[in-house]
Amino acid sequence: MGSKDEDVTVLLADARSQVSAVTAFEFRSACKSYAKDNVSTAVLKDVSLSAKPGEFIALVGPSGSGKSTLLNLLAGLLKVTSGEVIFQGKPVRAVNTQVGYVTQRDNLVPWRTVEGNLALPLEIRKVSRAETETRVRAAVEQVGLSGFGKHYPSELSGGMRKRVTLARALIYGANTLLMDEPFGALDAQLKLVIEEELMELWHAAHPTILYVTHDLTEAITLADRVVVFSSRPAQILAIENIDIPRPRDLNTTRFLPYFRDVHERLWALLKANLSDTRENRHG
Numbered sequence: 001m002g003s004k005d006e007d008v009t010v011l012l013a014d015a016r017s018q019v020s021a022v023t024a025f026e027f028r029s030a031c032k033s034y035a036k037d038n039v040s041t042a043v044l045k046d047v048s049l050s051a052k053p054g055e056f057i058a059l060v061g062p063s064g065s066g067k068s069t070l071l072n073l074l075a076g077l078l079k080v081t082s083g084e085v086i087f088q089g090k091p092v093r094a095v096n097t098q099v100g101y102v103t104q105r106d107n108l109v110p111w112r113t114v115e116g117n118l119a120l121p122l123e124i125r126k127v128s129r130a131e132t133e134t135r136v137r138a139a140v141e142q143v144g145l146s147g148f149g150k151h152y153p154s155e156l157s158g159g160m161r162k163r164v165t166l167a168r169a170l171i172y173g174a175n176t177l178l179m180d181e182p183f184g185a186l187d188a189q190l191k192l193v194i195e196e197e198l199m200e201l202w203h204a205a206h207p208t209i210l211y212v213t214h215d216l217t218e219a220i221t222l223a224d225r226v227v228v229f230s231s232r233p234a235q236i237l238a239i240e241n242i243d244i245p246r247p248r249d250l251n252t253t254r255f256l257p258y259f260r261d262v263h264e265r266l267w268a269l270l271k272a273n274l275s276d277t278r279e280n281r282h283g
């Protein structure tokens with residue numbers, strides 16, 4: 001039989017592994033600096049955040065604060081300068097092929113049709129041709145693009161291109177989605193329609209989502225928690241639980257008094273940081 005201390009150590013190790021098993025991802029004191037021409041710029045400073053499986057987290061913050069950088073760390077496209085990034089219990093050390101990533105720039109391949117673009121992640125994973133065809137057909141339907149499978153990206157509207165990038169991120173059934181201002185450029189009505197579709201998808205499959213947006217209203221309307229970044233180097237200024245029951249009516253949620261309270265509070269934080277950035281730049 002082990003000593004009491006040993007027992008406690010075993011229990012702690014057990015508890016820790018259980019904690020990591022129930023988190024979808026975690027940033028532990030993550031710091032990131034970029035070096036260019038011998039000058040190092042700190043972009044993320046001590047970011048600690050963990051997500052439960054199936055949670056919808058929205059991230060807002062000033063332009064250039066480091067939001068895309070955070071997603072790139074979780075996608076394994078960048079490495080932390082210090083701290084750790086954990087995905088489903090394991091440190092991210094290489095490209096994380098288990099996440100679906102809707103990047104800020106829609107990087108559809110122009111010489112491939114909608115179907116060809118959707119097939120690409122499956123081809124890379126060496127999924128059989130028959131299986132690829134079935135999944136591509138289902139994905140085209142899922143995002144409302146039936147009849148457009150043979151179109152090239154240049155033949156699509158902005159909203160349709162967004163639908164293709166969403167379908168491409170979903171196509172291999174990743175349980176975690178990183179979305180970087182996915183619907184930012186769309187007009188208000190279309191944005192609402194696509195957000196509703198995203199909510200339906202989320203309710204059906206319950207992926208964990210880390211969603212970057214400039215739009216605080218969108219963040220509060222969609223998310224379980226909203227994270228507010230400061231200006232660069234980004235630190236977390238607030239993590240707000242959004243206690244609005246689901247399913248939510250995306251049209252009317254913004255008129256709830258509770259929504260207005262949260263919005264006012266978070267907007268005050270964001271605004272203070274935006275003016276910080278301006279003063280720093282000109283000061």
Ligand SMILES: Nc1ncnc2c1ncn2[C@@H]1O[C@H](COP(=O)(O)OP(=O)(O)OP(=O)(O)O)[C@@H](O)[C@H]1O
Nearest residue numbers: 034035036043062063064065066067068069070104
């Ligand atoms: N590969 C890189 N090399 C050097 N600096 C970089 C690189 N990528 C980003 N940066 C710098 O890091 C900072 C944060 O960039 P990032 O793209 O993460 O910001 P962001 O919050 O996503 O901004 P936006 O809201 O405008 O998309 C910026 O100052 C940017 O210039």
Ligand SMILES: [Mg+2]
Nearest residue numbers: 067068104180
């Ligand atoms: Mg960005």
